[in-house]
Amino acid sequence: MGLLSDFAIDVEDLEFLEAILADACNELKISPDHHGFVTRVVDLRSQGHSREEIFRTLRVEFASIADHRQDYAP
Incomplete structure (x- = not known):
């Protein structure tokens, strides 16, 4: 399968x-599209x-991004 086999993930x-991503995005107020998050x-x-x-x-790695956004909130 080559490189695609590196991405094999079971359903569980x-x-x-998915649950971690949703919860972390809500808690950190960061988009899942943020570079490197997923x-x-x-x-x-x-x-x-x-x-x-x-x-x-x-929280440690991405909290500063959320804090930075709050500092510049309109």
């Missing part, structure tokens, strides 16, 4: 990732991190 894992979530999950560990990491 996909549902888990990739980082998938990467953390592939490393075996739990939901709580993923959220903790995302």
Whole structure:
């Protein structure tokens, strides 16, 4: 399968990732389209991190983006 085999995700894992992405986007007030966000979530999950560990990491790595946006809110 070549490179496509690197992207094989089972349905349960996909549902888990979707839930984390939705919750993290709401909490951090960041778009899932933000550069590197989805990739980082998938990467953390592939490393075996739990939901709580993923959220903790995302808060640290992406919270400054959310804070920056609030500083410039109209």
